[in-house]
Amino acid sequence: MKIKTLFIAPYPAMTPLIDECRQEDPDLDIHIEVANLQEAIPLAQAGESQGYDVIISRGGTAKLIEPEVAIPVIDVHVSGYDMLRVLTLANDFPGKKAIVGFSNITLGAKAITDVLDIEIEVCTVEKAGEVDSILEELKDKGYELIMGDVVTIEAAAKHRLEGILIQSGREAIFEAFQRAKSVHRLYRRKEWEISFLHSLLAETANNLIVLDRQGEVAYQNWADYDSCPVPVDELIAGIRENPDQTRVLTVQERGQRKLKQKRILKDIQGKPYYLFDFSEMKESAGLEAFPVEAVSQLPMIIARSESMAGCLAAMEHHLESDSFILIGETGTGKRLLSRYIHFKKHDRKGLYAALTAKQALTEIEGEGFDDDIKTLYMNGIDMLNPNEISNLQALVKAERSRGRTVILAFEKEDPAYQSLLFDEQSVRVNVPALRERKEDIKALATYYIAAYHGTLGTSPVKLKDEAAMMLEGYSWPGNVAELRTLLKDAVTEEKGYVIGRAQISRHLGRKQIQHPVNAGLPADFLQGTLDEIEKRIIHAVMKEEHDNQTRVAERLGINRSTLWRKLKQ
Numbered sequence: 001m002k003i004k005t006l007f008i009a010p011y012p013a014m015t016p017l018i019d020e021c022r023q024e025d026p027d028l029d030i031h032i033e034v035a036n037l038q039e040a041i042p043l044a045q046a047g048e049s050q051g052y053d054v055i056i057s058r059g060g061t062a063k064l065i066e067p068e069v070a071i072p073v074i075d076v077h078v079s080g081y082d083m084l085r086v087l088t089l090a091n092d093f094p095g096k097k098a099i100v101g102f103s104n105i106t107l108g109a110k111a112i113t114d115v116l117d118i119e120i121e122v123c124t125v126e127k128a129g130e131v132d133s134i135l136e137e138l139k140d141k142g143y144e145l146i147m148g149d150v151v152t153i154e155a156a157a158k159h160r161l162e163g164i165l166i167q168s169g170r171e172a173i174f175e176a177f178q179r180a181k182s183v184h185r186l187y188r189r190k191e192w193e194i195s196f197l198h199s200l201l202a203e204t205a206n207n208l209i210v211l212d213r214q215g216e217v218a219y220q221n222w223a224d225y226d227s228c229p230v231p232v233d234e235l236i237a238g239i240r241e242n243p244d245q246t247r248v249l250t251v252q253e254r255g256q257r258k259l260k261q262k263r264i265l266k267d268i269q270g271k272p273y274y275l276f277d278f279s280e281m282k283e284s285a286g287l288e289a290f291p292v293e294a295v296s297q298l299p300m301i302i303a304r305s306e307s308m309a310g311c312l313a314a315m316e317h318h319l320e321s322d323s324f325i326l327i328g329e330t331g332t333g334k335r336l337l338s339r340y341i342h343f344k345k346h347d348r349k350g351l352y353a354a355l356t357a358k359q360a361l362t363e364i365e366g367e368g369f370d371d372d373i374k375t376l377y378m379n380g381i382d383m384l385n386p387n388e389i390s391n392l393q394a395l396v397k398a399e400r401s402r403g404r405t406v407i408l409a410f411e412k413e414d415p416a417y418q419s420l421l422f423d424e425q426s427v428r429v430n431v432p433a434l435r436e437r438k439e440d441i442k443a444l445a446t447y448y449i450a451a452y453h454g455t456l457g458t459s460p461v462k463l464k465d466e467a468a469m470m471l472e473g474y475s476w477p478g479n480v481a482e483l484r485t486l487l488k489d490a491v492t493e494e495k496g497y498v499i500g501r502a503q504i505s506r507h508l509g510r511k512q513i514q515h516p517v518n519a520g521l522p523a524d525f526l527q528g529t530l531d532e533i534e535k536r537i538i539h540a541v542m543k544e545e546h547d548n549q550t551r552v553a554e555r556l557g558i559n560r561s562t563l564w565r566k567l568k569q
């Protein structure tokens with residue numbers, strides 16, 4: 001198919017030559033118009049809307065058209081032949097002569113006049129406005145003949161000077177035809193690439209918006225939403241807050257569902273762009289849903305005691321590892337520490353998932369397990385049978401090789417899990433029981449008083465030393481989780497500003513009543529293994545709390561998933 005070409009000639013004498021040349025070029029379908037400078041712009045714009053592929057023009061006219069249209073504009077260059085022709089013409093002219101024009105004309109002219117020793121003055125202008133004053137000066141000096149482009153020749157006529165237009169010859173026109181063809185080919189190829197990528201994007205980047213640093217929308221495509229699911233102002237505020245972070249992941253609760261937002265900073269042609277990709281997080285198909293989150297800030301860990309500070313230091317020291325084993329009684333803070341490891345290792349560039357070992361075995365291999373999950377925290381390993389344990393071992397290895405950090409939690413060092421517990425590649429961290437780090441108790445209690453004051457609006461703001469001492473005297477079988485529950489009960493009940501000995505003693509006393517050592521229990525209640533006794537206690541409390549698992553977990557100072565696990569045993 002021929003290339004539809006609009007040739008805008010800046011002077012009428014050019015048209016016969018163009019007409020002659022176009023007969024010899026089978027690839028271009030050329031339509032000719034004559035217009036100089038500004039007059040050419042509306043013609044060019046009309047040509048673009050009529051479906052022309054390319055425009056050819058010359059000098060200042062071509063330059064003016066170019067920014068006004070979105071199709072390629074080819075400039076007919078002034079060739080050495082054109083220059084030779086005009087100089088030959090002028091050579092026989094008697095009197096003083098000069099060439100006036102922009103450097104694209106005068107540089108070549110100067111070279112030729114120097115080499116051939118032709119006596120012609122060469123004057124270069126930098127702005128079209130300078131032409132008049134140069135011509136006036138030349139006239140005063142006795143110059144009679146001026147050579148140049150259309151602008152120069154029109155000005156020469158005004159000053160009553162003789163003018164010869166530097167015309168384009170066949171070679172320059174053919175050369176422009178060639179360039180028109182190759183630029184058109186390139187343009188077509190790029191156009192194809194762009195539409196190809198656009199249709200790919202429309203298929204693959206389903207819910208995407210791209211903003212520049214100023215917040216202008218550069219691209220957007222919504223398959224599952226009518227428009228951006230998060231207000232664009234919110235996205236812009238995030239960019240301003242943190243413009244240089246290359247990757248930021250967040251998870252937002254949207255009613256019952258969770259919306260994952262992934263922000264990637266991309267340098268495109270030297271300019272920063274922010275790609276926001278949105279997706280709904282798939283709820284786990286299996287047992288119960290497990291929490292997946294983007295840990296957005298470093299979790300607060302109280303570590304006044306030497307043992308807890310040592311525990312943190314050991315983790316910090318081995319952060320490059322992709323495998324951790326946390327050993328500590330229930331409620332000591334293993335999950336909290338795993339979130340701390342995740343934040344330190346992956347910052348906001350990946351998601352964190354906490355799940356039981358059984359869930360891990362069923363969910364991870366399944367469809368829809370999110371690639372952005374970079375840390376897997378697994379507990380409940382004691383519920384696995386030997387076969388499942390070896391499956392878990394293989395899974396841990398595979399997940400590590402996928403670039404995930406795997407953190408396994410154990411309540412005690414049980415020989416049944418030896419293969420997992422003593423894995424050489426893992427960093428083992430012992431999380432001390434609260435009774436072994438009494439120095440942390442006051443700080444933890446104060447932290448919780450402040451936290452509940454801030455989140456629940458509870459009154460107390462101070463813990464008296466005598467009350468702290470009472471807390472330090474207790475053995476905390478449920479560890480920090482139990483301490484937190486006691487503090488929550490105490491601050492919710494208390495309407496004054498201070499938690500003193502009386503309040504703490506009341507709550508610790510209740511524990512004695514709720515968990516009497518043996519009073520009123522069947523004779524065989526304390527018989528059997530520890531696991532059996534634990535089971536009986538849990539069922540007794542379940543009965544008292546009418547099967548309300550949240551309340552039972554609170555009373556026993558364990559979290560709900562631990563309770564759930566223990567009930568399933």
Ligand SMILES: Nc1ncnc2c1ncn2[C@@H]1O[C@H](COP(=O)(O)OP(=O)(O)OP(=O)(O)O)[C@@H](O)[C@H]1O
Nearest residue numbers: 300301302330331332333334335336480481559562
């Ligand atoms: N050092 C600490 N500083 C602040 N809060 C803590 C600390 N240790 C534990 N906590 C808090 O105590 C509660 C229980 O901690 P966590 O759930 O991490 O314990 P766990 O050892 O994983 O328990 P389980 O084995 O029962 O699942 C959480 O609310 C946690 O934030």
